[in-house]
Amino acid sequence: MEIKDKTTRGKWYVINIKARERQQPEHYVQLFEGLKNVDPLITINANKSASLQHINFAARNEQSLPRWIEIVLMTYTILDEDSFYNKRKKEDVMMESWNPDWVANKNEVQLIFVPEIHILAVKKTPKVSLNTVLKYLTLAVECIEPDTFEVTSIKDKGVISRIQNAYAITKIEAKISFSNPAHTRGFQGLFDEKFKEMNPSSFELKAENKNGLSYTSNDDGLLNAIVNLSEQNGFVKARIKDQEDSQYEIIDTNHHPAEYLIKCRGRELLSYMYKFLIGKYGEK
Numbered sequence: 001m002e003i004k005d006k007t008t009r010g011k012w013y014v015i016n017i018k019a020r021e022r023q024q025p026e027h028y029v030q031l032f033e034g035l036k037n038v039d040p041l042i043t044i045n046a047n048k049s050a051s052l053q054h055i056n057f058a059a060r061n062e063q064s065l066p067r068w069i070e071i072v073l074m075t076y077t078i079l080d081e082d083s084f085y086n087k088r089k090k091e092d093v094m095m096e097s098w099n100p101d102w103v104a105n106k107n108e109v110q111l112i113f114v115p116e117i118h119i120l121a122v123k124k125t126p127k128v129s130l131n132t133v134l135k136y137l138t139l140a141v142e143c144i145e146p147d148t149f150e151v152t153s154i155k156d157k158g159v160i161s162r163i164q165n166a167y168a169i170t171k172i173e174a175k176i177s178f179s180n181p182a183h184t185r186g187f188q189g190l191f192d193e194k195f196k197e198m199n200p201s202s203f204e205l206k207a208e209n210k211n212g213l214s215y216t217s218n219d220d221g222l223l224n225a226i227v228n229l230s231e232q233n234g235f236v237k238a239r240i241k242d243q244e245d246s247q248y249e250i251i252d253t254n255h256h257p258a259e260y261l262i263k264c265r266g267r268e269l270l271s272y273m274y275k276f277l278i279g280k281y282g283e284k
Helices: 025-038 130-144 157-164 186-198 222-233 266-281
Strands: 007-019 042-045 048-057 069-078 103-114 119-123 149-153 168-176 203-208 234-241 249-252 260-265
Touching: 007 025, 007 130, 007 222, 007 266, 025 048, 025 069, 025 130, 042 130, 048 103, 048 130, 069 130, 103 266, 119 130, 119 266, 130 149, 149 222, 157 222, 157 234, 157 249, 168 222, 222 234, 260 266
Parallel strands: none
Antiparallel strands: 007 119, 007 149, 007 260, 042 048, 048 069, 069 103, 103 119, 168 203, 168 234, 234 249
16 A cells, blocks of 8 residues: 655744854764764753754765754753642652653754755744744754854845835844855955954944934945845844834844745655755855
8 A cells, every 4th residue: 555645834944053163064064963972951941941852864975964964852841850749639749750851841843954054944833932942052052062153043034125125224233243155245245254354253233313314225335234144144123114104113133034834745855955945045
């Protein structure tokens, strides 16, 4: 009897995991090999921790690199054996047999990483938020190589364009890190290159026009460069209005991550996601 391959359908976020130095695919593979070997236990908040369920590496290609790495991240509550309580009898419960590896409220999320472009896709699920994944990765990579990697969600391009095309911008805050080689051009590339020469871990900008005059972005101006860089390398928070007669509103790109609806056959998901991410974020 032939087993039908069901179609999988879901939304995915994307994260940029970027090395400050040694921006080669081998370095990113070594990072995930380190995560697999160490499997750091990361505290997300008082009631939630996270660790790996498993990491699978694709077969090595002609460059001896896996095309993709599949990760399943688990979140759960670590229980205290002395904190159990019988609410009906109104008394503490003593656990006679206890295994410290027992946890509760487990949830999982699927991640797919492409070392070639250091982009990680996160399957959207109500059980594990994007912010939880970002916090896990930010703290976990520090356990493997401290002060080496930046972890940033990629922002929705439509929201970036909305800021750039606003009728008026009266206040803007931005935080960005450097981009990747060959990903910037023109003034944006020059700004990025000068930024790298300074060698800071990040660049922050705050600008406000208290007189109500607008900041408008030239096609190749400073503001435009910063907003463009923030799509994959940071965030922007701006007070804008779209039209002359519209109301001002505040847009924070952290609240607008990029999302992609993916539909493919289940057994083809990993190869499909590899091709999709390379097409979106590989060098053009």
